[in-house]
Amino acid sequence: MTITITAFERSPDGGKGLARDTRVRWALEEVGKPYEVRLVSFRAMKEPAHLALHPFGQIPTYEEGDLALFETGAIVFHIGERYAGLLPADANARARAISWMFAALNTVEPPILELATAKLLESDKHWSKERLPLVEARVRDRLKQLSDRLGDADWLDGGFSAGDLMMVSVLLRLKPSGLLHGFPNLSGYVARGEARPAYKRAFEAQAAVANGQPGAG
Numbered sequence: 120m121t122i123t124i125t126a127f128e129r130s131p132d133g134g135k136g137l138a139r140d141t142r143v144r145w146a147l148e149e150v151g152k153p154y155e156v157r158l159v160s161f162r163a164m165k166e167p168a169h170l171a172l173h174p175f176g177q178i179p180t181y182e183e184g185d186l187a188l189f190e191t192g193a194i195v196f197h198i199g200e201r202y203a204g205l206l207p208a209d210a211n212a213r214a215r216a217i218s219w220m221f222a223a224l225n226t227v228e229p230p231i232l233e234l235a236t237a238k239l240l241e242s243d244k245h246w247s248k249e250r251l252p253l254v255e256a257r258v259r260d261r262l263k264q265l266s267d268r269l270g271d272a273d274w275l276d277g278g279f280s281a282g283d284l285m286m287v288s289v290l291l292r293l294k295p296s297g298l299l300h301g302f303p304n305l306s307g308y309v310a311r312g313e314a315r316p317a318y319k320r321a322f323e324a325q326a327a328v329a330n331g332q333p334g335a336g
């Protein structure tokens with residue numbers, strides 16, 4: 120069955136891989152499933168055809184036969200459930216990998232998004248200089264906790280899983296901020312994720328869109 124995802128026709132990051140289709144591409148590459156990509160403009164995302172797939176008018180979406188999904192957490196979880204390679208077979212290890220997926224999206228990503236908002240949308244506000252250090256401190260607090268847990272392990276819970284895919288995807292957003300430099304084990308963790316052949320293929324596929332050579336994954 121053909122898998123089709125949606126991605127920005129023109130990503131605001133110019134192909135740095137920070138838009139959320141990258142994590143879905145990465146998951147599909149990890150499980151070895153080919154996929155097609157439908158590129159959508161900002162205007163098309165808010166039109167009825169796309170809103171029928173994504174109630175909030177965003178990318179990415181995922182279509183496979185008569186199944187249509189939105190939300191990267193749900194999409195990556197579905198890919199992990201349906202295809203081997205992202206979730207451990209052992210029931211308890213699988214449940215823990217899912218905990219890490221939720222932790223990435225629900226506990227680690229929110230302060231990182233808050234930081235992005237503070238920098239991108241609030242820098243012209245008179246209170247921005249006071250608020251930014253507070254937001255950065257909240258990100259650092261989470262990074263410290265995550266760093267303590269990871270220790271010198273390669274991945275969060277044994278072998279690489281969908282939990283790591285999601286956590287690395289979330290942490291990648293911090294690269295330009297330099298905040299990861301304070302946590303060498305997290306920098307190494309992110310680098311290990313980026314070094315995975317599946318991630319590289321996903322990254323190159325999304326970059327090709329920015330370079331005007333979009334194609335299927």
Ligand code: GTB
Nearest residue numbers: 130131132137138139176177178179189190191192
């Ligand atoms: N919770 C949803 C999920 O995980 O699927 C969030 C989806 C989402 O935020 N989609 C964004 C979108 O469609 C693109 S990824 N935005 C358009 C809109 O809301 O109108 C967020 C994103 C965009 C750009 C960059 N960047 O340029 O660095 C990084 C991340």
